[in-house]
């Protein structure tokens with residue numbers, strides 16, 4: 032029996048929000064990005080193995096990794 036495994040990383044753009052940047056301290060819009068790695072069998076995604084979030088400042092362009100908990104705090108209003 033032949034099985035073909037692989038990993039696939041997909042990025043998804045999430046609605047960002049204005050926040051004060053920790054680098055340039057400007058109150059600017061921040062882009063939020065979800066990066067998820069999925070285990071694939073015959074190129075079909077089976078389940079997500081890891082999920083990480085990145086936030087990018089639109090003023091200085093610096094990105095920082097945030098945890099899922101921090102991301103939930105940002106998305107929730």
Ligand SMILES: [Zn+2]
Nearest residue numbers: 052055088091
């Ligand atoms: Zn900034």
